[in-house]
Amino acid sequence: MQIAKKYLTEGLIQFTILLSLIGVRVDVDSYLNGYFTPHEINLGPSSAYIQAPYHSLRDNQDGYSVHPKCPELDYFFASRRLLDQVRTLGSSPRFPTRLNAWLVHQVPDTDRTGTDEPSDNSNVIDTVPGLDSTTTGEHDGQHLPDSGQGECQTTRPCSTGACEEDLQEEDDTKEEEAIVLSQLTQSSTLEQESLLDSRSDSTLSDLVHPHPIDIDQQWSNFLALPVTDLDDLDPLVMERLSDLGSDIGGAISQDVSLRDAMVTRAGLYGAMSERPEGRLAAQRPPPFFRLESANASHSPSGLGLGSGVLPFASVCNATRNVSSSHGTLDGCLDEAVFEQINLLGLEGLDTMESLGSIDPRVLEDLDSDSGLSLESSSQGPTSPGTLEEVSSSSSSSSSYCGDEGGATGYSSEADSIPAKGVAEYTTEWSPVDLSESVWHDHSYSSPAFLHQPSAAMFPHKGIKEEPLSEDEDQSTEEDREMSRDEMRARSMCIPFSALQIVNMPVEEFLEVLEGHGFSSAQVTLLRDIRRRGKNKLAAQNCRKRKLDAISGLQEEVARLHAQRDRLLREKQLTTKTMGAVGQQIQQLTRDVLSRLRDESGQALGSERYTLQCGANGRVVVQPIRKPTVSSTVGSKTDKRKKDKK
């Protein structure tokens, strides 16, 4: 019984030291006060933490700033780095798990003769100043009495025959443990394929002096992996899990005796949301939709993420192409606008050049009902002679006059009335004035065309200026190409083209209506021509906007489809990774708990206990609460309430 007690006592000390390696505050007194009270185990009445010297180094970048050659700290920082990496993995918000910390044990690779040291655990601690209170026999009696448990400070039951065999087994298992631990740490990052591949080449010294891999950088690299690489990583994850499953037995081979599992009611996951998040926030990649949202409308840079950040380079490129095509579309639209302007100008020039040989079909194409299209509206201010010709030509068309009804009988008036007005408004309505109007649709008219000389602007005029004797059939062609409004205007002896009527400013239009003695029919016609011309332009603009809106929506739909596919793939990948890491953590939790011993020497089962990582990196063994307790308490309270009633 005494031997068993000593064994348990030393086991407790070993576990305490083990916890101290990972920064756990252990309070033995609290344990003595009660089983289920969340206390910290303390080795002395001063409640000094056993790892106090390490606490001072804790914030020292986890020992990275310490000289790597420092032999006293190598073991400690090697363990701390590995542990922190695993802890960061376990407590990362990206992979929320129940386990936040790991109980690890780093085994040195040197001085492992198996006989020179009475206890392997002391290898880690003995050389550290201020931490001489280890399980070594000669030191136990010096430091542990401070804890007030003098009976526990006896030497480990190495005096028994099985002691040396146990030590030898521990040596062997610790080597495996170190290797597997390194594998675990590396595999937990899921992105160091090279490290995974080279794990077989890793030496023990590498494990003891692990490379200072920045976990943040690892995560950044992981998140920066293209999706193809991540997809390829899935089998690697499973492979690593299988490897871990096969090697997990040797991950922590040393059975740590524990008189009691420290019980604490620290926040279940309180620590999860504290430390790692700030770190993760720093290492978190840029907001994925930041650029998209910032340019969600139609910005070509809507997916301005680098292809390295986006694991879906193809989608990104496609979307970028879409965006760029949209930008190109805008450019094309602008180019088309100017191109049409140029074409109109060229058409005007062509018209000038081909005054003598106008193709009626071309004129028909350029015609419009309201006479507001480019060519059909070219019946601008004409000379009295021209107007006479137009009147004569119009009157010569019996069908037209019949359609318009009342168009006859104006020729006599036309001889007198329009002459003054036409001459007047020919001077008033310069092309410059018309160019001041806003031309929304360039197929309709163009300032370039308006800037052409009168002969160019109004090819019909040029034609009409030619003697009728030369080409008497031109009048019929003019009638064919004239719009209804144009013909109405001519029939009503209105000396303005539809284009002029439409594009003249309101003030001048009102002056025209008021200052020329137009009849009510003429005024109505002028207003109708203007209204129809305006509406025609508006309709063209409206249709153009509608088409632009449709094309923009189509681009938006394509972009959203690409975004949805990308998010789905990312979600799938994240789910896979979370599952793999969760299983890994659960397996390690079970393994750790199975190697811990309670007061009766029984292993702490994962069905009864769990590991929790509290604030400041404290790792505690916490019993799993049973819901029945709360239910009973609730029933009791209910009964009390009933009794009070």
Next chain:
DNA sequence: TGGCCGTGTCATCTC
């Protein structure tokens, strides 16, 4: 010959 598309026009609403 019917469907599609472009265009002109009207009616209506809003500014």
Next chain:
DNA sequence: TGGAGATGACACGGC
């Protein structure tokens, strides 16, 4: 209150 713009609806012609 009228003008101008926007837009839906309809008609018409061309393909």
